[in-house]
Amino acid sequence: MAAMEDEVRAGLRELSGQRHLALGAGGEIVMAHPFTAVPLGFSVMGHDTLWWGGCAWDSFALAHLLPEQSPVLVATTCPACQRAHAWSVDTREPPPGEQVAHFLVPASRMWDDVVYTCGNQRIYCSEQCVTAWLERTSNRRGYVMDLPTLWRLASGWYAGRLERGYVRRDPSAAADYLRSVGLSGPFWGLPD
Missing domain, CATH: 3.30.450.410 (Beta-Lactamase)
Known part of the structure; x- marks a missing residue:
């Protein structure tokens, strides 16, 4: 049972490292955006x-x-x-x-x-x-x-996001999306 728990915790840390979720101090999920x-x-x-x-x-x-x-x-x-x-x-x-x-x-x-x-x-x-x-x-x-x-x-x-096989936008696609909704400037990492 401990081995399975260790695998789950490792998987959660991996997802957190990929920014799919945020973990609290005790390893619990605090955010899975949105x-x-x-x-x-x-x-x-x-x-x-x-x-x-x-x-x-x-x-x-x-x-x-x-x-x-x-x-x-x-x-x-x-x-x-x-x-x-x-x-x-x-x-x-x-x-x-x-x-x-x-x-x-x-x-x-x-x-x-x-x-x-x-x-x-x-x-x-x-x-x-x-x-x-x-x-x-x-x-x-x-x-x-x-x-x-x-x-x-x-x-x-x-x-x-809720579909099987979801892949996050790469930085270029994210920048394109932000521009498409009317955002610009250094705050967003975009030109003015």
Whole structure:
């Protein structure tokens, strides 16, 4: 039995090394994107299931990855003022709203501590709330996007993730995808 457990732990470490999941200090799975076992500021409710949302990106992605659950109700609070926000997210069009998403950690460093990264991909009432939060926490500004851009980013990022034989995008394909949804600049490792 111990040999089987050792094989499983080795397999989990290999998957973690390939960035398919994130392990906690005790070797437990804490994230298998877009799913998370730890609360990071979002909840996502489908027709018959309620999940923690790992971050703004992953929370919006669940409607696309699980179309049978769509629309999903994504709920969070603004990190700056604690105002509650909720959106009905589906696969057809971005939800309405003036809110903005702020991603703190640049793409090149997202996997340095992916749980921290996801915990800091949040939705704020406005750019003013982003600025207030940055001043209060002494963090530097990351990347701010509107809800339609967030929805486009989330819409196809995990395409095929639940299918047998799934292969992650290589860096070139990932860059092409990011450009196709309207992202640019050094934060994403892309030209302006």
